[in-house]
Amino acid sequence: MTIKKIDIRNRDIAETVLNIQLASYKVEAEIIGYDDIPPLLDTIESLQQCGERFYGFYLEDELCGAISFKMDKNVMDIHRLIVHPDQFRKGIASKLLTYISALDNIERIVVSTATLNTPAVTFYEKHGFHKEKEEKINEQLSLSFFRKKK
Template sequence: MIKLIDISNKDNAKDVLSIQIPSYEVEAKIIDYYELPPLKDTIDKLQKCEEIFFGFYENTELCGAISLKADENVADIHRLIVHPNHFRKGIAQLLLNFVISKFNVKKVKVATGSKNTPAVNFYIKNGFNKIKGFKVNERLSLIFFEKEL
């Protein structure tokens, strides 16, 4: 089941962080870059990020989450995370589909590490177009995607 997460609730923020860290640790290993900002997030940072969070729950366990900022035209996805124990169950797809169907926007935007092949392939498979690349530093580059709806 997918439901809104009240990130202002400390326990909810703690739950999100408990899946975010292991999820981004997998990405860090894939791209061989361990200084990803989401790995340094805290409960306080999550509560102040001004993103809307939705979670996928299996019974009462939070297995995955998506966060975004949206206006009347664009949904900008900031996180799409799944705990590694729940990889390959279609949770990321369910969360992405949920956001696309829930928000009446014209465009969805997202960015990921350019070396994160599973994420890059996921967005391409879902009809996102590569818009641009951005070199953060010598070891990290990002790809920005958009999907017109």
């Protein structure tokens, strides 16, 4: 098991990340009953140009999950936390979140998820995040915004 920074600009890595992302977010779409979510519309090119920092979780040499974020001063904004469905319930998401939370110069971490995505909401609450607000995006989708002081 290894967690390491990955270069999303590398096309092969971006393709692998996209495949995991699509599989992971299809599960979320099923949970929330809405499949028009932005991560399902990503392409290799949009990932390569997203400007996020990515860290990957590897078992042997296989990428099984990834987390990405942007930094704004000392605030880490998590954009994606994805695990391949074949690897669910193995602690990979927790390990990725714990790893990036330990990076230097972070005062606060923010993240959002679909309000109806109970597993994700529970996950973030379990990791010390507090719900700040809820925002209705459209008739089918509402997002919950969480934050955590480091």
